[in-house]
Amino acid sequence: MTSSAAHPPARRWLGPAFTTALLIGIAALLLTRGDPAVTLGIFATRFLGIFIEAAPFLLLGTAVSGLLEVFVSREDIVRWLPRSRLAAPFVGAFMGFAFPVCECGVVPVARRLFTKGLPMPVGVAFLLAAPVMNPIVLVSTYIAFGFGPLLIARFAITAAVAILVGLVFALTARPEEVLLPASLAPITGGSGAKATDRPRLGPGLIRAAQFSVDETFDMGRYLVIGALLAALMQMFVTQEQLIGIGSGPVVSVIVMQAIAFVLSVCSTVDAFLALAFTGTFTVGSISAFLTFGPMIDVKSTLMFLGVFRRRAVAYLILIPFLLTLLAGVWLNLLLR
Amino acid sequence: MHTNLPYSTPAPSRAVTIAKAALLFGLAAYFAYTIVSGSLTNYINARFAWLSYVAAILFAIGGAAALLALRGGPRTSAFGHSRTSLSMLLMLATPLVLGTLIPSRPLGVDAINGSIRVGAASYGAAEIALVSKSPLDRDILDWSRAFASEPSPSAFNGQQAKVLGFVYTEPDYPPNTFMVARFTVSCCVADASALGLPAYDASAGVLEDGTWVEVAGEFQAGDFLGQQTPVLHVAQITPVEAPAHPYLYP
Numbered sequence: 145m146t147s148s149a150a151h152p153p154a155r156r157w158l159g160p161a162f163t164t165a166l167l168i169g170i171a172a173l174l175l176t177r178g179d180p181a182v183t184l185g186i187f188a189t190r191f192l193g194i195f196i197e198a199a200p201f202l203l204l205g206t207a208v209s210g211l212l213e214v215f216v217s218r219e220d221i222v223r224w225l226p227r228s229r230l231a232a233p234f235v236g237a238f239m240g241f242a243f244p245v246c247e248c249g250v251v252p253v254a255r256r257l258f259t260k261g262l263p264m265p266v267g268v269a270f271l272l273a274a275p276v277m278n279p280i281v282l283v284s285t286y287i288a289f290g291f292g293p294l295l296i297a298r299f300a301i302t303a304a305v306a307i308l309v310g311l312v313f314a315l316t317a318r319p320e321e322v323l324l325p326a327s328l329a330p331i332t333g334g335s336g337a338k339a340t341d342r343p344r345l346g347p348g349l350i351r352a353a354q355f356s357v358d359e360t361f362d363m364g365r366y367l368v369i370g371a372l373l374a375a376l377m378q379m380f381v382t383q384e385q386l387i388g389i390g391s392g393p394v395v396s397v398i399v400m401q402a403i404a405f406v407l408s409v410c411s412t413v414d415a416f417l418a419l420a421f422t423g424t425f426t427v428g429s430i431s432a433f434l435t436f437g438p439m440i441d442v443k444s445t446l447m448f449l450g451v452f453r454r455r456a457v458a459y460l461i462l463i464p465f466l467l468t469l470l471a472g473v474w475l476n477l478l479l480r
Numbered sequence: 481m482h483t484n485l486p487y488s489t490p491a492p493s494r495a496v497t498i499a500k501a502a503l504l505f506g507l508a509a510y511f512a513y514t515i516v517s518g519s520l521t522n523y524i525n526a527r528f529a530w531l532s533y534v535a536a537i538l539f540a541i542g543g544a545a546a547l548l549a550l551r552g553g554p555r556t557s558a559f560g561h562s563r564t565s566l567s568m569l570l571m572l573a574t575p576l577v578l579g580t581l582i583p584s585r586p587l588g589v590d591a592i593n594g595s596i597r598v599g600a601a602s603y604g605a606a607e608i609a610l611v612s613k614s615p616l617d618r619d620i621l622d623w624s625r626a627f628a629s630e631p632s633p634s635a636f637n638g639q640q641a642k643v644l645g646f647v648y649t650e651p652d653y654p655p656n657t658f659m660v661a662r663f664t665v666s667c668c669v670a671d672a673s674a675l676g677l678p679a680y681d682a683s684a685g686v687l688e689d690g691t692w693v694e695v696a697g698e699f700q701a702g703d704f705l706g707q708q709t710p711v712l713h714v715a716q717i718t719p720v721e722a723p724a725h726p727y728l729y730p
Contacts, residue, residue, distance in 0.1 A: 190587075368571040416730065
């Protein structure tokens with residue numbers, strides 16, 4: 145396969161388009177604010193904050209991805225996972241307990257699993273659920289909110305949305321319509337080790353580290369562009385401006401979804417941030433922040449583009465947005 | 481060793497491999513520098529500093545793995561497009577370039593841009609921790625929590641306080657009134673939010689915006705921009721150096 149085959153013509157404009165949009169945004173920022181040096185400093189601080197916070201999780205994700213590449217075979221994946229199309233998303237929604245990764249780390253892991261033959265609906269449910277449905281986030285949410293409605297809502301809504309989206313994808317699309325060619329499992333053989341031909345530990349680890357390096361550069365570019373975009377958006381729209389838009393049962397949910405999307409805060413720590421909103425916002429809107437944000441934010445959207453076709457990415461954003469919105473509004477009306 | 485990889489790409493050139501290794505070691509060094517210099521807390525909540533140790537180590541391991549690849553022969557890759565391109569190198573170089581060329585500074589008065597929370601701010605169950613904290617040890621965040629837990633601003637009348645923050649003013653503030661402000665950071669500066677206590681200093685003019693000060697005084701309920709809130713009446717105000725950890729962590 146050649147590079148151009150992996151990046152069909154329709155996708156070739158994406159990189160330049162994002163870069164141009166970023167440069168225009170940064171230029172507008174520098175021209176419309178006071179001292180350009182000060183503005184650039186604030187922008188850099190916000191960007192580096194997101195990058196420094198997210199990079200460890202990306203690296204852990206790519207490390208897992210490298211280990212999977214070398215030590216897990218396609219036969220293993222086929223043996224471990226259910227054959228039923230309808231049961232698959234249920235397994236995917238809970239796979240985060242085996243691969244505890246946040247939204248930055250989950251993308252390289254999911255992509256590697258796809259190349260190993262992971263059924264597409266399992267991977268979709270895993271991708272959406274794992275940033276919340278894992279032990280680390282369970283503990284951090286418990287520490288922040290204790291055992292109560294928000295903890296239950298976060299996990300129940302995330303699981304329900306991930307399973308529903310997985311089912312929608314299972315019933316309406318074929319893998320080749322959803323995944324980019326490079327994310328698809330080959331028709332024969334399989335990526336990485338065969339179950340009967342595993343490498344020795346030492347050379348295997350070196351090989352895994354080298355695959356991880358490739359993955360870090362491939363996924364890292366999406367993280368960097370996403371972090372630049374998120375920092376840029378934050379320079380133009382502040383949290384307080386979004387909060388000022390409204391606090392009704394519907395608008396408050398949309399506002400918190402927007403805040404989650406723009407802030408792109410890691411799911412392992414976002415519960416502590418959500419605490420700050422508990423006095424200002426409705427329970428439904430906080431639950432939307434805690435469920436929609438880990439599934440979809442600026443940087444994860446960019447990273448999805450490295451795995452899925454654009455139309456699939458659009459559905460991956462739209463369906464969770466609508467479902468978490470509905471769940472949030474329902475909670476607001478229920479707890480009124 | 482298995483040989484059934486589906487996609488084979490030519491081995492990356494020696495120059496690209498060296499560039500990758502250099503970038504990864506550079507990022508490892510940058511993370512290590514932010515930790516050693518203390519500038520890490522300009523970017524993230526100190527609670528999560530250990531994650532940057534992990535990042536520094538993993539970047540260094542990645543750099544070493546990239547260098548080891550120079551010894552080997554042609555290598556196959558799992559993805560047809562995973563051959564590292566120039567754009568990927570440039571993207572990963574971006575944080576290194578910005579972090580190196582732009583001096584590290586915490587968010588300050590210039591980053592507020594009119595968005596500052598005044599007085600009461602709720603941070604959920606954290607109010608409980610206030611019970612064991614002496615009023616003179618409370619910071620701006622503690623006082624905001626205390627205000628949020630008490631509906632009547634006059635309940636704080638006469639209470640002594642000593643807080644650290646930077647001076648922030650807006651043109652519509654009443655005369656001799658300013659905010660003692662800090663940024664709160666839950667995760668990283670992406671969620672940074674400015675929080676301020678209104679302060680009134682009858683004896684002198686207000687210091688320049690952004691000046692770090694320690695302010696001692698007592699609270700009296702008063703009107704601030706149409707809102708009844710405890711206002712800190714200044715008994716003593718002392719310009720101080722910016723603290724090593726400039727943000728407050730909810």
